[in-house]
Amino acid sequence: MVLPVTTANNVKVYTISGGLGSRSIPDWLVRKKKKALKKDFEYRTRVELIQEFEFPEASNRIKTTRDGKFVMATGTYKPQMRVFEYAEMSIKFERHTDAETVNFEILSDDWTKSALLQNDRSIELHAQGGIHYRTRIPKFGRDLAYHFPSCDLLVTASSQEVYRLNLDQGRFLNSIQTDATEGINCVEINPAHQLFGFGTCNGTVELWDPRSRSRVGLLSNIQVPASFGDLDAGPLEITALKFRQDGLTMGVGTNTGHTLLYDLRSSVPYIVKDHQYGFPINSIHFHTGAAGTGEDGSGDKVIVADRKIVKIWDRANGKHFTSIEPETDINDVCVVENSGLLFTAQEGIQMGSYYIPQLGPAPRWASFLDNLTEEMEENPNRDVYDEYKFITRKELSALGLEHLMGTNVLKAYMHGFFVDLRLYEKAKLIANPFAYDDYKERAVREKIEKERASRIRAVHKLPSVNKQLAKKLLEEKDKKDKKKKKKEEVNVMEDDRFKDLFMDPDFEVEESSREYQLLHPTKAARRMQDSSDEEEEEEQVETVAEPMEEDGSMDSDDSDRGGDSDDDIISQIRKERGLEVRDRKISQKTIRTASNNKKPNKRKPEMRMGSGNGRMVSKNDSRKSFAARVQSADKHHKNTGHRVSRTAMGGMEMTFTPTRKSRRGGRP
Numbered sequence: 001m002v003l004p005v006t007t008a009n010n011v012k013v014y015t016i017s018g019g020l021g022s023r024s025i026p027d028w029l030v031r032k033k034k035k036a037l038k039k040d041f042e043y044r045t046r047v048e049l050i051q052e053f054e055f056p057e058a059s060n061r062i063k064t065t066r067d068g069k070f071v072m073a074t075g076t077y078k079p080q081m082r083v084f085e086y087a088e089m090s091i092k093f094e095r096h097t098d099a100e101t102v103n104f105e106i107l108s109d110d111w112t113k114s115a116l117l118q119n120d121r122s123i124e125l126h127a128q129g130g131i132h133y134r135t136r137i138p139k140f141g142r143d144l145a146y147h148f149p150s151c152d153l154l155v156t157a158s159s160q161e162v163y164r165l166n167l168d169q170g171r172f173l174n175s176i177q178t179d180a181t182e183g184i185n186c187v188e189i190n191p192a193h194q195l196f197g198f199g200t201c202n203g204t205v206e207l208w209d210p211r212s213r214s215r216v217g218l219l220s221n222i223q224v225p226a227s228f229g230d231l232d233a234g235p236l237e238i239t240a241l242k243f244r245q246d247g248l249t250m251g252v253g254t255n256t257g258h259t260l261l262y263d264l265r266s267s268v269p270y271i272v273k274d275h276q277y278g279f280p281i282n283s284i285h286f287h288t289g290a291a292g293t294g295e296d297g298s299g300d301k302v303i304v305a306d307r308k309i310v311k312i313w314d315r316a317n318g319k320h321f322t323s324i325e326p327e328t329d330i331n332d333v334c335v336v337e338n339s340g341l342l343f344t345a346q347e348g349i350q351m352g353s354y355y356i357p358q359l360g361p362a363p364r365w366a367s368f369l370d371n372l373t374e375e376m377e378e379n380p381n382r383d384v385y386d387e388y389k390f391i392t393r394k395e396l397s398a399l400g401l402e403h404l405m406g407t408n409v410l411k412a413y414m415h416g417f418f419v420d421l422r423l424y425e426k427a428k429l430i431a432n433p434f435a436y437d438d439y440k441e442r443a444v445r446e447k448i449e450k451e452r453a454s455r456i457r458a459v460h461k462l463p464s465v466n467k468q469l470a471k472k473l474l475e476e477k478d479k480k481d482k483k484k485k486k487k488e489e490v491n492v493m494e495d496d497r498f499k500d501l502f503m504d505p506d507f508e509v510e511e512s513s514r515e516y517q518l519l520h521p522t523k524a525a526r527r528m529q530d531s532s533d534e535e536e537e538e539e540q541v542e543t544v545a546e547p548m549e550e551d552g553s554m555d556s557d558d559s560d561r562g563g564d565s566d567d568d569i570i571s572q573i574r575k576e577r578g579l580e581v582r583d584r585k586i587s588q589k590t591i592r593t594a595s596n597n598k599k600p601n602k603r604k605p606e607m608r609m610g611s612g613n614g615r616m617v618s619k620n621d622s623r624k625s626f627a628a629r630v631q632s633a634d635k636h637h638k639n640t641g642h643r644v645s646r647t648a649m650g651g652m653e654m655t656f657t658p659t660r661k662s663r664r665g666g667r668p
Contacts, residue, residue, distance in 0.1 A: 005373075011322035011358050014373055016049045018326055018344060018352025049353050049366060051090040055082070059345035060101055062334045067109045068363075071334070073345060074101040074116070081126075083111045086365040097124065097131075105146045105153070107167070115153055117141045123155065123165065137163050145187045147210060149194060156184035162198065176213065178206050185239050192247025199238030205252060207264075217264075224258045225272060240304075242284035249315070251302065253281025259304045261315070271318045279306040283333045286315065287359065301359065303342070305333045310344070312359070321359075326352050339363040389424040392416040399427040449503075463493070463502035466509050470502055 004015040055075030062073040070092070071084045079100045085092045092111075099118035107113040112128040121140055125133045139157035146153050151168040154176075162176040162184060178184060182201030189196060195216075196208040207217035222236065240253030250262045252269075257278050260269035275281070285303040300315040310324040310333060328348035335342055340360035344352035355362065355369050362369035392415060396402055401419070404410050411418040428435060462470050473492055492498050501507045510516060646652050 006324075008322045008324075009320060011356065012373075013322060013324055014355045014357075014369075016047055016353035016355055016369075017053055018328075018346055018348065018350045018354075047372070049089065049369075050084050050086075053084065053091075053353065054350045055080070056349070058347045058349075059331065059351050061103055061332045062343050062345040062351060063104070063106060064334055064336060064343075065106055065108075065110050068337060070111045071343065072104070072106060072111055072114065073351060074104055075345070076100050081114075081116065086363070089365075095126070095130065102141060103143055105144055107146055115144065115146065117144045117155065123153075125167075135165070139183075142184065143186045145189050147189055147194065147196075150210060152210075154187050154189075154196070156187045156198065158183040160184070162187065174213075176208060178215075180204070180206070185237060186241045188241040188243055190243040190247055191245055192243075195243075195247075197241050197243065197250065199241040199252065201235075201237045203236035203238060203254075205238055205241065205250075219252075219262070219267060221267065222252065222254075222260065224254065224256060224260075224274075237280075239280040240282060240284045242286065244286040245288075249286070251284040251286070251304075253284055253304065255280040257281065257306055259284065259302070261302070271315075273302075273304070273311070273313060273318055275304070275306050275309065275311060277306060277308045279308055281306050282331065285333065285335045287312075287335055288338075303333060303335060305330050305344075307331070310342070312356075322356065324352075324354055336363050341366065341369075387421050388418045389421045390416055390418055391424065399424075399431050401427055465502050465505055465507065468511075469509060 006013045006015070050071075055073075057075065057077040059073050059075035062071065064071050069086055071086070072081065073084075074081050078096055079098070080094050080096045081101065081104070082094045083092045084090065097116065097118065099120040099122065102117045102119050104114055104116045107115060114126045116124040116126065118124060119140070121138070122134055122136050123141070123144075124131055137155055137157060139159045139161075141155050141157045144153060144155045151166055152173065153165040153167060155163040155165065157163065160178050160180045160183070162178065164173040164175060165171075166173050176196075178198060178200065180198070180200035180202050184198050184200050186199040187197070188199075194210055196210060198206045198208070200206065203220075203222055205219040205222065206215055207219075208214065209216045222238070224236070237255040238252060239255050240251070242251045243249070244251075248264050250264060252260045252262065254260070257275040257280070259273045259275070259281060261271040262269050281304060283303075283305045287301040287303055301312050301321055302315050303310065303312050305311070307329040308325065310330065312321040312323065313319060314321060324342070324344075326344060326346055326348075328346045330344055330346055330352075332345040333342060334344070338360065339362060340356040340358070341363055342352075342354045342356070344354070346352055355373065357370070357373060390413065391399070396405075396410075396417060396419075401410075401423075405417075409419065409423065432438075462474075470493060493502055511520075645654075
């Protein structure tokens with residue numbers, strides 16, 4: 001099963017519905033037939049606390065009934081009211097209205113009687129069978145509350161009057177005249193002594209006694225301390241109001257995102273909390289913990305919400321407990337009594353359901369949540385669709401599935417497609433039937449290399465892949481170590497993120513590629529110069545080898561034959577051409593050496609290694625022709641009995657004949 005969980009302030013909050021990823025399956029996977037849904041793993045492992053706990057567009061308000069058996073919510077579009085039953089964990093009924101609901105009040109212990117305040121200046125009274133009566137008010141309504149002892153329905157609007165609709169007499173009574181010239185945003189009735197509280201746009205809270213219908217208190221100096229930031233953006237307004245069951249504590253929410261807790265016996269707040277988002281507070285709730293007051297999270301809490309976040313903190317000292325931040329804006333929050341379950345009305349299709357075990361136990365009708373959350377902690381969350389595989393267009397062509405583009409089998413997503421995992425495995429098996437054998441061989445090879453890695457080896461042993469790059473990194477590391485930097489740097493070759501760069505042959509740097517030469521032009525030019533020098537040396541050896549034979553055995557053979565033939569003429573032409581090339585090379589070399597001799601050189605004559613004879617010669621000998629140097633080298637070899645030459649791969653080899661020391665004491 002999949003149940004997203006967040007741990008804000010080390011408090012686990014389980015998102016049952018309404019969050020990102022809480023929806024059982026994505027929209028493009030929703031199938032119309034129930035039989036097909038039974039085969040879907042995401043659908044079979046979904047968690048639905050209440051079925052169809054959603055609205056077509058968004059939800060506005062949500063409240064629970066006093067008997068604790070139903071939850072009632074309003075939303076749009078079309079404007080409607082829905083009632084959900086806890087016992088059945090599903091929707092009981094839905095009822096459409098003519099206008100969107102601003103707020104509603106449940107008049108009975110269950111859902112059968114309710115009053116809805118509409119945004120077209122109308123009030124609808126609903127009974128069990130449907131709408132019972134509809135009336136209008138002079139101004140656009142903002143909030144309403146029901147006073148049970150007198151059966152008065154109090155409605156606040158964009159005026160300084162509070163309208164009183166008596167449901168027993170069926171008529172409007174005299175309105176309550178306040179000092180709020182800009183209008184009244186919220187109304188709340190104290191559950192202990194039935195004191196009326198009105199939050200105004202002028203930034204004041206007026207308290208009225210229903211028995212004398214007169215004002216008994218006024219909070220006109222509500223100010224947020226300057227330590228909470230600059231509050232000169234606009235006038236202060238009261239947007240939320242709530243009384244606690246004890247009758248003495250009152251919570252006030254402002255349009256600047258601040259919450260103030262008052263004791264009715266004092267005009268100064270004893271706690272001020274800032275949401276730090278700057279959005280108006282839309283709901284305040286007092287939650288009583290089941291284990292009593294305590295600093296371990298089991299005491300009384302205050303649940304405050306704006307449109308961005310729900311924050312829960314301790315009522316006594318204001319210590320932060322945890323927070324809930326849905327993906328969509330929050331319109332209203334409802335707390336299930338004596339439990340850790342919260343409902344939110346959001347600007348999304350689904351309504352939010354959040355369970356916090358540390359806030360309280362699960363309600364009786366959803367007692368399985370306690371065991372369910374324990375199981376969720378044992379099993380890791382799934383982050384990908386296990387029954388689908390994402391492939392790119394290149395992989396699709398390699399598998400031979402290009403003909404499926406445009407069909408329902410492939411679902412286009414970003415730069416590739418989602419394909420069923422079973423189809424992908426079959427296509428991959430057909431395209432490469434030996435894939436498993438290759439994988440097995442590669443796994444065995446990696447295991448063997450891993451065992452070898454545990455043995456003692458050289459410290460700076462270069463890897464088998466990208467040796468040049470590894471050598472360069474080691475040199476840079478040695479230079480940094482010499483500087484003795486205090487900050488310890490991670491070795492790239494030992495980092496798990498770049499380990500495959502020096503182990504996997506697929507990451508081999510191709511220095512002969514066009515891209516590498518463009519990125520490293522100096523290395524490419526040096527490599528081309530080295531190759532040209534090698535070709536020039538080979539050409540010199542080939543062109544001079546034939547004239548060497550002319551002075552030796554070739555002339556003696558021709559003189560013995562005493563005649564010329566076609567082969568002799570061809571060989572003579574080749575010799576002449578070789579001599580011409582040799583003379584041209586010698587002339588170019590003499591010109592180059594002459595230009596070098598013109599430059600001032602203060603260094604003493606030095607000895608250097610010859611190009612082909614393997615002996616030490618002076619600079620004067622280097623001015624001789626190549627043939628003369630070869631002849632002198634041959635004489636030297638005949639005298640000394642050894643020869644040093646270069647190989648094709650850049651190495652050097654020496655051949656010699658061991659002899660005894662001469663009587664004169666010279667070298668062999």
